[in-house]
Amino acid sequence: MTKTVDRRRDNVLKIIVNEYVANAMPVASESILRHHRLGVSPATIRNDMAYLEEEGYITRLYTSSGGVPLDKAYRYYVENLSNNMDLPAEEQQRIRRMLGDVGEEYERILRLAAVATANLVGNAAVVTYPRSSENRFRHLELVEIHQYMALIVLILSNAVLRRFTLSFNEPVSQEQLDDAAVKLNRGYIGLTRRQMRNKKLELDPIEKKISGAVMEIIAHEEELEYESSYMEGLRLMLGQPEFTQRDRMLGVLELMEAKAWLRHVIDSQVTGEGVKVIIGEENPEASLHDLSLVFGKYGIPDQVGGTLGIIGPKRMDYGRAIAAVYYISGILSEFMSRVLGED
Amino acid sequence: MTKTVDRRRDNVLKIIVNEYVANAMPVASESILRHHRLGVSPATIRNDMAYLEEEGYITRLYTSSGGVPLDKAYRYYVENLSNNMDLPAEEQQRIRRMLGDVGEEYERILRLAAVATANLVGNAAVVTYPRSSENRFRHLELVEIHQYMALIVLILSNAVLRRFTLSFNEPVSQEQLDDAAVKLNRGYIGLTRRQMRNKKLELDPIEKKISGAVMEIIAHEEELEYESSYMEGLRLMLGQPEFTQRDRMLGVLELMEAKAWLRHVIDSQVTGEGVKVIIGEENPEASLHDLSLVFGKYGIPDQVGGTLGIIGPKRMDYGRAIAAVYYISGILSEFMSRVLGED
DNA sequence: TTTTAGCACTCTCTCATGCCGACTGCTAAT
DNA sequence: ATTAGCAGTCGGCATGAGAGAGTGCTAAAA
Numbered sequence: 001m002t003k004t005v006d007r008r009r010d011n012v013l014k015i016i017v018n019e020y021v022a023n024a025m026p027v028a029s030e031s032i033l034r035h036h037r038l039g040v041s042p043a044t045i046r047n048d049m050a051y052l053e054e055e056g057y058i059t060r061l062y063t064s065s066g067g068v069p070l071d072k073a074y075r076y077y078v079e080n081l082s083n084n085m086d087l088p089a090e091e092q093q094r095i096r097r098m099l100g101d102v103g104e105e106y107e108r109i110l111r112l113a114a115v116a117t118a119n120l121v122g123n124a125a126v127v128t129y130p131r132s133s134e135n136r137f138r139h140l141e142l143v144e145i146h147q148y149m150a151l152i153v154l155i156l157s158n159a160v161l162r163r164f165t166l167s168f169n170e171p172v173s174q175e176q177l178d179d180a181a182v183k184l185n186r187g188y189i190g191l192t193r194r195q196m197r198n199k200k201l202e203l204d205p206i207e208k209k210i211s212g213a214v215m216e217i218i219a220h221e222e223e224l225e226y227e228s229s230y231m232e233g234l235r236l237m238l239g240q241p242e243f244t245q246r247d248r249m250l251g252v253l254e255l256m257e258a259k260a261w262l263r264h265v266i267d268s269q270v271t272g273e274g275v276k277v278i279i280g281e282e283n284p285e286a287s288l289h290d291l292s293l294v295f296g297k298y299g300i301p302d303q304v305g306g307t308l309g310i311i312g313p314k315r316m317d318y319g320r321a322i323a324a325v326y327y328i329s330g331i332l333s334e335f336m337s338r339v340l341g342e343d
Numbered sequence: 344m345t346k347t348v349d350r351r352r353d354n355v356l357k358i359i360v361n362e363y364v365a366n367a368m369p370v371a372s373e374s375i376l377r378h379h380r381l382g383v384s385p386a387t388i389r390n391d392m393a394y395l396e397e398e399g400y401i402t403r404l405y406t407s408s409g410g411v412p413l414d415k416a417y418r419y420y421v422e423n424l425s426n427n428m429d430l431p432a433e434e435q436q437r438i439r440r441m442l443g444d445v446g447e448e449y450e451r452i453l454r455l456a457a458v459a460t461a462n463l464v465g466n467a468a469v470v471t472y473p474r475s476s477e478n479r480f481r482h483l484e485l486v487e488i489h490q491y492m493a494l495i496v497l498i499l500s501n502a503v504l505r506r507f508t509l510s511f512n513e514p515v516s517q518e519q520l521d522d523a524a525v526k527l528n529r530g531y532i533g534l535t536r537r538q539m540r541n542k543k544l545e546l547d548p549i550e551k552k553i554s555g556a557v558m559e560i561i562a563h564e565e566e567l568e569y570e571s572s573y574m575e576g577l578r579l580m581l582g583q584p585e586f587t588q589r590d591r592m593l594g595v596l597e598l599m600e601a602k603a604w605l606r607h608v609i610d611s612q613v614t615g616e617g618v619k620v621i622i623g624e625e626n627p628e629a630s631l632h633d634l635s636l637v638f639g640k641y642g643i644p645d646q647v648g649g650t651l652g653i654i655g656p657k658r659m660d661y662g663r664a665i666a667a668v669y670y671i672s673g674i675l676s677e678f679m680s681r682v683l684g685e686d
Numbered sequence: 687t688t689t690t691a692g693c694a695c696t697c698t699c700t701c702a703t704g705c706c707g708a709c710t711g712c713t714a715a716t
Numbered sequence: 717a718t719t720a721g722c723a724g725t726c727g728g729c730a731t732g733a734g735a736g737a738g739t740g741c742t743a744a745a746a
Contacts, residue, residue: 005717026709028708028709029709029710030709040718040719041718041719041720042709042719043711043718043719043721044718044719046709046710046711047717047718049710050710060710061726061727062725062726063709063710063711063724063725063726064708064709064710064711064724064725064726064727065708065709065710065725065726065727066708066709066710105505105506105507139486141482141484141496143481143482143498153484153496153498153504155486155494155496155506161496161504162448163448163498163504164448165682228450232600233600234596234600235593235596235597235600238593238596239593246587246589249581249592250581250582253577253578254578257575257576257577257578339508340488348688369738371737371738371739372738372739373737373738374738383689383690384689384691385690385738386689386690386691386692387688387689387690389738389739389740390688390689392739393740403739404697404698405696405697405698406696406697406738406739407695407698407737407739407740408696408697408698408738408739409737409738409739
């Protein structure tokens with residue numbers, strides 16, 4: 001018989017989470033009954049809520065307020081209570097259309113993916129640049145700007161591309177540059193930075209300078225990739241009632257402009273496959289203790305990968321958030337395969 | 344004799360603007376005297392303030408509040424009252440150091456310039472990508488990704504660079520691509536899109552496809568350049584007391600995420616040389632009626648140019664803002680010349 | 687004509703008070 | 717294990733009083 005009791009308690013908890021997520025107001029025992037037929041009286045619900053409170057799932061804002069879910073409730077909800085659904089078909093189509101005819105520019109699809117995700121869940125979304133598991137030299141191009149200066153274009157294995165200029169102490173012709181490009185391209189293709197360093201090529205001073213600059217760029221590549229990301233939908237998140245207090249709003253805003261936490265969180269938490277949900281205090285980053293993250297990887301395993309995530313108050317629709325991250329990161333992965341080809 | 348009166352009134356207005364900018368609180372007649380020796384009694388100041396109110400320079404929040412500057416006051420202040428100073432030398436140095444050792448990547452210096460500007464004035468700053476007065480073909484590079492797909496790297500005259508992939512219906516080798524690159528580079532160098540279109544080269548189907556794609560990219564270039572910009576320091580602006588009201592804060596946030604206004608404003612208002620100040624209702628864009636903009640161009644005249652601007656509440660330190668835009672856009676211009684070389 | 691002193695008046699801001707309504711926790715009955 | 721009923725708690729809102737800040741006005745002085 002205790003089984004039906006447990007089931008009802010689960011149910012009550014689920015309803016509390018759902019209602020609270022929807023309305024941002026403490027959930028009263030009677031309002032639970034108003035919209036859901038549980039076949040019991042409000043007093044019973046109150047008992048269940050007392051139990052849930054004792055077990056640490058919910059709390060009350062003041063002596064006789066309704067119930068408010070705690071981290072533990074959300075965790076339990078994510079684990080056991082949310083029927084992890086897919087996104088509704090029509091939304092899937094809308095997104096696919098939106099991200100479909102976007103040409104083949106990284107920048108654009110990443111930004112659009114962030115926008116779509118944010119709008120889907122009414123919170124902020126972030127997409128990091130794709131990052132190679134290992135950057136390999138692919139191609140180098142040299143263009144004379146004027147006698148003492150050349151433009152270097154460097155393409156790495158993940159189709160990421162860097163442009164920079166280099167000045168020389170002596171005049172350099174386009175012919176020299178072309179020769180250097182041929183030599184370096186032939187010698188370095190497919191190599192990692194370390195392999196490049198160990199490979200002894202016969203280089204004249206100019207080629208040496210170019211090759212040194214190239215290696216330096218590759219070395220800094222990882223840093224850069226972390227730095228750049230698209231964040232969209234801040235206004236949606238900050239429109240949520242949890243940020244009515246000005247200081248919390250500004251605090252979050254500051255956090256979002258700094259973004260240093262992003263790297264730490266991704267490195268330490270989003271390592272595996274699938275969608276990772278980090279609720280409030282579960283986050284090692286103290287500044288994020290009253291926010292939740294729903295993050296997932298996209299990309300091609302062992303080749304390139306980036307991260308797509310949602311940031312919002314703990315009171316969020318986790319089911320929907322997980323579905324959104326899952327679906328949209330899938331689309332991004334498709335995009336990556338298409339653009340990179342099947343090497 | 345009326346001259347000394349006028350001078351004093353100017354002075355009063357100046358003090359009111361300064362104090363209000365500093366404290367965001369209505370300026371009382373006595374508090375004007377507290378910190379500035381004007382040699383007259385508070386009653387005289389009150390009379391002057393009554394005059395300023397009548398003339399539409401200031402207003403009062405309620406019957407007996409202190410004076411608050413109106414748009415007209417700020418305009419008059421910018422025009423006549425602010426001793427348009429330079430940035431303090433030490434700040435100039437700090438900025439130059441910050442933007443100096445930044446390598447030669449556009450993205451990074453643009454972002455840093457936005458950050459520096461924002462911090463300097465405690466408001467949001469925006470930097471648009473540099474934009475060519477006319478995009479000319481400079482160099483093309485083709486890399487095989489796999490048999491049916493190639494990576495195209497396109498460099499335009501302003502050193503802007505686009506990467507995209509192209510699929511073919513028939514297998515293509517790197518040799519073919521190299522040949523095509525040589526031919527197209529030779530044929531198109533220095534041409535605008537229109538000139539390219541008119542120039543009849545002998546092209547095989549593959550080359551034709553590549554050349555078509557290139558022209559398409561150039562055609563879309565202008566749009567893209569407008570779209571991307573760096574905005575920093577939102578949190579600083581929103582920390583200002585004018586945004587204590589939640590809805591104003593969210594309104595501004597929305598505005599800043601959309602950015603559609605940016606293009607209109609720049610096109611219609613920031614055409615000329617020098618720093619342009621747009622105060623509140625002066626702005627044709629109604630959504631910006633209680634904000635002010637301080638915008639300026641950077642770049643190389645008739646070659647490439649972008650815009651650097653400050654966005655904040657009307658209550659801002661215009662002197663400092665103008666100096667900041669002036670100085671930092673100067674640095675960006677230097678950067679552009681250095682990177683582009685002296686063609 | 688301009689400036690000054692003095693004073694009554696206006697308005698905001700803050701704090702205290704009291705009341706209404708929402709919701710619970712407890713007790714005792716089923 | 718569940719229910720009904722009721723006392724008790726607390727937030728939210730409206731009201732009002734009092735203090736403080738700062739003005740506008742009037743009449744006198746420079």
